[in-house]
Amino acid sequence: MNASSIEVRGLSRTFYTTVRRPGFVGGLRSLVNPDRVPKHAVSDVSFDVAPGELLALLGPNGAGKSTTIKILTGILTPTSGEARVAGVVPYQERERNARNIGAVFGQRTQLWWDLPVRESFSILRDIYEVPQAQHASRLQEFDDLLELSSFWDTRVRHLSLGQRVRCDLAAALLHDPPVVFLDEPTIGMDVVVKEQVREFLRHQVEERGRTVLLTTHDMTEVARLAERVVLINHGRLVLDGTLDEIRRKFGSTWQIRATLADAHAEAVSLPGIALVRRDGPQLVFGPDGTGGPTVHQALKQVIERYEVTEIAMDEAELEDVMRAAYVQAGPRAEET
Numbered sequence: 001m002n003a004s005s006i007e008v009r010g011l012s013r014t015f016y017t018t019v020r021r022p023g024f025v026g027g028l029r030s031l032v033n034p035d036r037v038p039k040h041a042v043s044d045v046s047f048d049v050a051p052g053e054l055l056a057l058l059g060p061n062g063a064g065k066s067t068t069i070k071i072l073t074g075i076l077t078p079t080s081g082e083a084r085v086a087g088v089v090p091y092q093e094r095e096r097n098a099r100n101i102g103a104v105f106g107q108r109t110q111l112w113w114d115l116p117v118r119e120s121f122s123i124l125r126d127i128y129e130v131p132q133a134q135h136a137s138r139l140q141e142f143d144d145l146l147e148l149s150s151f152w153d154t155r156v157r158h159l160s161l162g163q164r165v166r167c168d169l170a171a172a173l174l175h176d177p178p179v180v181f182l183d184e185p186t187i188g189m190d191v192v193v194k195e196q197v198r199e200f201l202r203h204q205v206e207e208r209g210r211t212v213l214l215t216t217h218d219m220t221e222v223a224r225l226a227e228r229v230v231l232i233n234h235g236r237l238v239l240d241g242t243l244d245e246i247r248r249k250f251g252s253t254w255q256i257r258a259t260l261a262d263a264h265a266e267a268v269s270l271p272g273i274a275l276v277r278r279d280g281p282q283l284v285f286g287p288d289g290t291g292g293p294t295v296h297q298a299l300k301q302v303i304e305r306y307e308v309t310e311i312a313m314d315e316a317e318l319e320d321v322m323r324a325a326y327v328q329a330g331p332r333a334e335e336t
């Protein structure tokens with residue numbers, strides 16, 4: 001058994017597109033002898049996802065996220081490098097891989113468009129040979145969490161986006177796969193449905209121990225669901241770390257406001273923490289720029305050092321932190 005559920009080693013995928021030369025003669029030449037231009041969608045990417053971990057794969061548009069997921073789900077073959085999902089090389093053993101994984105692509109459904117959802121579920125039960133009793137109890141669990149029964153007799157084509165993606169999630173998990181790939185699962189959903197789907201995913205990771213690889217542009221989603229993120233840009237991995245590490249590296253904009261019990265207490269410096277302002281009994285702290293503690297660690301230090309009657313903190317929004325990380329990673333993939 002492998003220590004990691006998902007192992008990616010030096011993975012690369014290059015696409016070739018043909019470009020048409022300008023002008024009539026150029027166009028004729030292109031027909032006879034087309035210019036093939038390489039696009040390195042994924043370049044030498046390596047990372048691991050531990051069993052029962054939810055990892056967010058982030059990056060600007062065109063960074064290579066979907067291409068990576070397509071390789072891991074067996075849809076695409078890499079140009080070089082290796083990948084294993086639950087011990088299986090996905091593009092070599094597609095069927096075995098399909099039994100181990102569930103996949104949801106928020107932009108398109110995997111369900112039968114003209115069938116009522118429940119019939120799609122039954123077809124999947126037959127394909128994956130799930131015993132009837134297990135099928136029924138899983139459907140019950142998914143209905144409890146995702147409230148599907150009010151619309152699961154409706155044809156897929158008549159479902160709203162939020163209803164359809166909830167059904168896609170249930171369909172992807174009906175055969176109880178240990179590994180789940182989610183490519184922008186909550187795109188276009190309203191906030192209530194988004195929260196319901198996030199709650200469902202948390203349950204699947206924490207209670208069912210599933211391993212999840214998620215791509216999203218929604219930083220609230222990342223903050224709520226992921227502990228670790230991998231950031232790619234231009235197909236290259238530029239960052240792999242916990243949210244705390246990333247906040248520490250790119251999001252040094254927190255502030256702590258503490259009101260002291262003794263208004264005349266001496267203000268002393270704490271490691272990595274600067275005293276920004278003093279206003280009578282109120283001290284305002286911020287990071288000193290040395291890449292020191294996270295806001296939570298700083299909070300602990302301040303409370304341990306001073307006797308405070310009131311304390312409040314403002315943290316940089318993850319959105320701002322990731323924007324700083326993207327900027328540091330270079331121009332957006334689509335801009336080059």
Ligand SMILES: Nc1ncnc2c1ncn2[C@@H]1O[C@H](COP(=O)(O)OP(=O)(O)OP(=O)(O)O)[C@@H](O)[C@H]1O
Pocket residue numbers: 015016017039040041059060061062063064065066067068333
């Ligand atoms: N079949 C293909 N043929 C040619 N180029 C492709 C193909 N598929 C993807 N690409 C290119 O590879 C790059 C990575 O695309 P990919 O879809 O993996 O990005 P992404 O990170 O998922 O982007 P988004 O956030 O916009 O979904 C892009 O420049 C894209 O145009």
